[in-house]
Amino acid sequence: MANEGDIILETVDLRKQFGGLKAVDGVTLKVRRGTLTGIIGPNGAGKTTYFNLLAGAYRPTSGKVLFEGQDVTRLAAWRRARRGIARTFQLTRALSRMTVRENLMLAPDGQVGERVWGPLFAAPQVRHEEEALRRKADEMLSLFELTRLADSYAGSLSGGQKKLLELARALMREPRLVLMDEPMAGVNPTLARKLLDKVEALRRERGITFVLVEHNLEAVFERCHPIVVMATGRKLIEGDAATVRAHPDVIEAYLGGAA
Amino acid sequence: MRRGVREWLVLAGTLVVVFGGLSLFGLMSPDHALRGTYLLGVAMTVAIYALLALGLSVEMGYAGLLNFGHVAFMGLGAYGAAVFVLKQRDAVVPALQGAQPWAFAVIALIALCLGFLVYALALQVAQRFAKRRRVAIGIAAALGLAAAIYAGATMYPLGPRGALNATVFLGVLIGIAASTLAGLVVGLAGLRLREDYLAIATLGFSQVVFLLTLNEADITNGSQGIQSVPRPIFDWATHTQWMKDLAKHWNVLPTGLANAAMGILCVAIAFVLLETLARAPWGRVLKAIREDEDVAASLGKNALLYKLQALMIGSALAAVAGILFIWNVASVVPEDFLAIVTFYSFAILVLGGVGNHKGAIVGAILIWGIFELAGNLTSLPFFTQHHIAFAGPPQAILVGLVLILVVMLRPQGLVGSKEEMSLGK
Secondary structure: OOOOOOEEEEEEEEEEEEOOEEEEEEEEEEEEOOOEEEEEOOOOOOHHHHHHHHHOOOOOOEEEEEEOOEEOOOOOHHHHHHHOEEEOOOOOOOOOOOEHHHHHHHOOOOOHHHOOOHHHHOHHHHHHHHHHHHHHHHHHHHHOOOHHHOOOEHHHOOHHHHHHHHHHHHHHOOOOEEEEEOOOOOOOHHHHHHHHHHHHHHHHHHOOEEEEEOOOHHHHHHHOEOEEEEEOOEEEEEEOHHHHHHOHHHHHHHHHHHO | OHHHHHHHHHHHHHHHHHHHHHHHHHHHOOOHHHHHHHHHHHHHHHHHHHHHHHHHHHHHHHOOOOOOOHHHHHHHHHHHHHHHHHHHHHHHHHHHEOOOHHHHHHHHHHHHHHHHHHHHHHHHHHHHHOOOHHHHHHHHHHHHHHHHHHHHHHHOOEOHHHHHHHHHHHHHHHHHHHHHHHHHHHHHHHOOOOHHHHHHHHHHHHHHHHHHHHHOHHHHOHHHOEOOOOOHHHHHHHHOHHHHHHHHHHOOOHHHHHHHHHHHHHHHHHHHHHHHHHHOHHHHHHHHHHHOHHHHHHOOOOHHHHHHHHHHHHHHHHHHHHHHHHHHHOOEOHHHHOHHHHHHHHHHHHHHOOOOHHHHHHHHHHHHHHHHHHHHHOOOOOOOHHHHHOOHHHHHHHHHHHHHHHHHHOOOOOOOOHHHHHHOO
């Protein structure tokens, strides 16, 4: 089943149109399991729209999204999440009025206590489950060095800490694919490096596939393989850092028609 | 922990201030027996409003849903119960007496409801002591079954009074079911709208319900309303010796005592239920949806399902409030369910603290306390009959004033948390 290197995520001629604007205009892409794929492109290239199509926040105008070989195009975001896709957001969206630990304990699927009868008719089971969740959350917190913030409201965290929290929360779900929308935006360089180190380690140790959309080209060139370049809603090129860097179309896309 | 204690203290303090203040006025009243009964009446009204506010608290405080038509669900509960009992009484009551198949089915239904209640309660206790889940469920189920069989056996066959009580019970089920179903339907239609539009849609719904109760005179008697609704608690209290003795001992009317006890019991049960749910992962998901629905979805939570559940629970509580209301006043007219009742419920939540079930109870005591205290002011010696005639508006003004003061001085409400408030979204 889950072989290293098979195709985990695939889009086939994916399109999204907002009125007259073709935000994503026929993107076909295959993401291999266990890779750290970086999507780059100038502003307005359609990266975030494409990303939202992958996560299920938008329905495509046409085309298909396949996850682990199954068509998930018509599935709502929460159903895709249950299949094993986790995501983070461009502007961090911690659940402000919940504590950091609550943010993490919320994440996993299939909790008995989440059903309305659970707390009333299966109280011991729920208690048991909560203890296990709490342990798991605390492990995740220590992995991300957030332990001392466990009982703070998530809204009181700094921007960088919220990014860490988002990633930790996504990982609580034990996803097979993590989509990260500009994980480094607004994060100081040290913390950004730490974040990417974490991603790299998780990819290597747990075999989690990461797809990130990012504006920080240096980081992407350094860490991601393969790299996908998008411009005006299309996939321009896909390859390793050297290929992408050298490609004339990429230079043109970034510098505009002038080059 | 410390915060929890503080919240209970606020609740106790509000109770003491409001009911203490009302008792002081009572001391001036010459009629000793009416004084205590009057306080019980206030307690009953507070209980009804607390139930309404608790329903709204689940919807707004936890799920973040603005339901401006909350009163409609109260009305549906009240009318559902009253219409069924009064219109069908002549057909249903005879059918339930003696050894008839219908009587048997209805008794079985009532016995099962009772048995389930016993099962649920026993399970809460058994779960604490029994090591294994199966053992706990087994014990609770055995007790529930025994209770159901015992209840069924003692009820069968029904006499005239029993048949009437059974009809009333069916009415209660119908009222709650009607309201809960309406919550589901309104939710299915309205939850696809963005948040503020839900408020408008629900406000519209409450207007529709109001106009239906006013104009569908064949069913609801229109603006005349339904009079002399059977009051099972009232009847029970007037026929039960120990209740009468107890009431005599405390120098109050037995009916007032029984009503207030029923109201307080309902509030207590609702509060414990909601608190249990709120502290459980269920409440955590609801809070997450309130904070950010997209994040909740990205974590695999089906937001629509949870919002529907919140709406249905809120509607069911409103229905219970409506039924208590008609049992209290023995009549129901469309004007009982005007939009102002919804907005009093909102005022209660704001006063007490949004997102905190204790706040709903504190707010209800306070709002009703202010109303009653203001009304009693006119009994002070320097007020004349002339003043008393104009006592209504100052009551509403006083409530408004307190609301403004609370919003200015304690925007998080009396028991709300300031930190949660300031973090916002």
